[in-house]
Amino acid sequence: MIPSLEAMKAIDRWRSEEVMVSATTALREWSSVSRRRDLDLDLSDCMDKAASLGLGVALAQPRKVVVLDCDSVLRSNLAALVTVGNVGPENLVHVLLEDASHLSTDGMPIPGLEGIDFVAHARESGYPRTYRFDDLEEFVVSLEEVMAGPGPTFVSLKVVHDREVPDYPSSTLGDSVRTVRATLERDAQGPR
Template sequence: MLKPAFLYNQLEKHGVDFMLGVPDSLLKHFGSYAFDRGNDLIAANEGGALAIAAGYHLASGKIPLIYLQNSGFGNIVNPLTSLTDEEVYSIPVLIIVGWRGQPGTDDEPQHIKPGKTQEEQLKALGLPYTILSSDEQQVEKQLALAFDTMKRKSSPYVLLVPPNTFEGYTFQGDSKEKSYSLKREEALEKLILKFGEDDIVVSTTGKTSRELFELREKHGQGHHRDFLTVGSMGHASQIALGIALQKKEQSVFCIDGDGAMIMHMGALAIIGEQQPANFHHILINNGAHESVGGQPTAGFTVDFGKIAEGCGYKKTFRVDDLNSLDKIFDDFLNSKGPVLLEIMTQTGARSDLGRPTLSPTENKSNFMQFLLEE
């Protein structure tokens, strides 16, 4: 396996001193190592990362590096084809892509299609690429070819990273789990015990949906009221909006995350503009991309309440303990939407946290049956 430090040092030898991206589980050891060396910036989304990298190149003349998971590759197609492409502005950027769903490997359903089509996507876009080796000597040759190609063509180059390429590395950066005493799972448990039988729930990707599923199991509540957004990071609130506009007599709760909300923050403007009275937006903010390595988001520096109000939300609430959550929940529930409840939590999850035992299509079928019967 490849040591994160080795790749980092090799990149430095090629003059790379600016790295950024969106954390990925396959790249978390390298991303964490880079972040701990102060040479990393966590972008809002993948397209934004490429745009920042382009700006850096314009101002420095150097080649930057961005990293991402292939499930977010769609977010960079627009700037890849209309900004950095050699037929437009011709900007060299090294792009490291975590290859979730690589053919021949086991992965979750939402990663199968991105993994199966990844190489075809790169070929269709005319992007030169190589599959990163875990052998150090081979990596040196691959990087030499990548930088030679980028300098010669003045355009992006992709390193496709299969599962289990990197050795483990534990993130040493400023840990935020001590900032707040409340755990996400504790907050979720309090919430589901307050939701009504007819309330609709849409939860964001990552550990939030996994914990929601297990908590429903724990309390014997069934899963028919929940849409678990296992992929499509940042889009849970828009799924919930589409439902809320159709099911106006039912309360719709979107359980969001800080990284997901930042990724597509424009969603708040559309929710505010539509003014769904039954829309209850719950943001669980732990200031981290916890599911993919724990690197920090901008969540603890952003005033989500002010942003929501500026977008047209009727009311906002913010709590950081179960007592406060208990006291304000009825006010939150009875307020005319759209309303936002921000719950500040620490990072961390149970070591034995499982994954939903229902497939996405089973979840969808049960959820639609519940909605269409109401």
């Protein structure tokens, strides 16, 4: 199993100009390590729409978009995999945190979650590139290749969370949309 906070730190070290979309536990951990909060879309006010919002952002602009999702929430919106796979945005990477701890439900198992093969769902939904990692070193060594290729790409990380998960950021989705939009507009204008 991969310590989820270490996976987030590895993604942040790789990241430069990518737009990040995150929700639930992934959002809590991501917001505590991200060095580019001006490019982070925080779904603190809605749970299971990270893949859908990420798709919209990927279609609206050319930058790579990385969706940080959790298994319990993706289960609630599996249809998003089919939509992303059919539309096929080459600039989208969908990273799924699969945790055996069920942290988002305070340790309560979620019925039906254990039997879902999310990588198979993504592949059958049309994601041309799928990966599964349960070892941090293997993930870190493969990170550049995983993120560089044309997407949509689906990455499952078998993770374990720290006992103390960071709090949600204080920003709302509306706040982060305004911030990301301003950053993208400023960057599109180039240096002055």
